[in-house]
Amino acid sequence: MNRRAPNLLLIFAAALAVSCSNSEPIVANEKEDAVEGRGADTDKWWDALPRREWGAYERVLDSDPWFEVYRISPDTYAIYEPGQFEEVISFLIVGETRALLFDTGLGVARIEPVIASLTDHNVTVVNSHSHYDHIGGNYEFGRIAGVDDPYARSHMSGAPNETVGEFLRGDWVWKPLPDGVTPDNFEIKPYAVSETIADGDIIDLGGIRLEVISTPGHSPDSICLFDREGRRLFMGDTFYLAPLYAHIEGADFSNYKASVERLAALQTDIDILITAHNVPVADGSYLGRLHDAFEAIEANRADFVETDGAYEYAFDGFSIIAPAPNE
Numbered sequence: 001m002n003r004r005a006p007n008l009l010l011i012f013a014a015a016l017a018v019s020c021s022n023s024e025p026i027v028a029n030e031k032e033d034a035v036e037g038r039g040a041d042t043d044k045w046w047d048a049l050p051r052r053e054w055g056a057y058e059r060v061l062d063s064d065p066w067f068e069v070y071r072i073s074p075d076t077y078a079i080y081e082p083g084q085f086e087e088v089i090s091f092l093i094v095g096e097t098r099a100l101l102f103d104t105g106l107g108v109a110r111i112e113p114v115i116a117s118l119t120d121h122n123v124t125v126v127n128s129h130s131h132y133d134h135i136g137g138n139y140e141f142g143r144i145a146g147v148d149d150p151y152a153r154s155h156m157s158g159a160p161n162e163t164v165g166e167f168l169r170g171d172w173v174w175k176p177l178p179d180g181v182t183p184d185n186f187e188i189k190p191y192a193v194s195e196t197i198a199d200g201d202i203i204d205l206g207g208i209r210l211e212v213i214s215t216p217g218h219s220p221d222s223i224c225l226f227d228r229e230g231r232r233l234f235m236g237d238t239f240y241l242a243p244l245y246a247h248i249e250g251a252d253f254s255n256y257k258a259s260v261e262r263l264a265a266l267q268t269d270i271d272i273l274i275t276a277h278n279v280p281v282a283d284g285s286y287l288g289r290l291h292d293a294f295e296a297i298e299a300n301r302a303d304f305v306e307t308d309g310a311y312e313y314a315f316d317g318f319s320i321i322a323p324a325p326n327e
């Protein structure tokens with residue numbers, strides 16, 4: 001999905017809604033119009049790179065040209081894919097006895113060798129949700145813990161080139177693709193879930209305990225991982241510092257709002273949010289601001305711009321794109 005600063009043109013969001021929902025591909029001229037229209041003062045989205053926020057972290061393992069890997073805390077690595085428009089970030093959390101990979105990225109380059117060079121522990125994959133840019137490397141792993149949800153299950157068969165090839169074409173990508181990978185053969189490969197997780201489950205990595213919190217809204221199968229001792233919350237696409245998608249196929253504004261309400265109740269126990277696009281960390285106070293934003297939208301107190309049947313409501317540091325209310 002698009003992870004630009006707020007105020008992006010919504011035609012762009014419409015194109016990405018298709019990408020996110022994994023439905024029929026958009027046609028090329030729509031996509032190019034959208035990409036050219038993005039950004040207040042740049043023609044190319046990658047002109048915003050490198051994002052200065054990454055400068056706060058130690059970069060490790062720069063051997064694979066597709067990924068940028070950063071240690072964002074002593075036990076957590078961010079695996080960032082800045083070469084493609086989503087700028088998606090997967091996170092490896094390394095406990096004393098096992099490790100957890102929260103999302104596997106686009107599947108453009110193989111992520112498993114990167115993970116293997118970061119930890120010797122057994123690695124379990126958990127997905128924040130099953131949009132294409134978070135599950136691309138799932139096929140490389142034998143241990144995948146997933147929610148028992150029809151929407152999640154529907155993505156386990158992968159996505160064909162006809163659906164996702166578009167996202168490696170034209171202005172979607174600025175980096176050279178790995179050898180052998182082309183827009184004509186890129187696909188999301190099928191994968192198998194080896195165990196089920198559910199709301200309230202605790203995943204114990206040894207010294208790190210992650211609580212699964214079901215947060216439907218952006219998608220039906222969205223989850224967050226709460227590290228209570230570490231006072232941090234892994235957000236997936238439920239929050240990041242860019243437009244949030246509550247309008248796409250599979251999204252549900254009321255569920256999203258309810259999930260945010262639940263998360264906001266945890267705010268006093270959370271210092272930082274770990275976010276899955278553009279930049280890896282946001283202040284925990286955004287949970288309260290996100291809650292206020294949903295309240296303001298529901299009460300018709302928020303300013304918006306309208307386009308293509310959706311409303312984008314702008315707030316400080318992020319925006320929410322929601323379906324237009326029924327007249």
Ligand SMILES: [Zn+2]
Nearest residue numbers: 001020131237
């Ligand atoms: Zn998503």
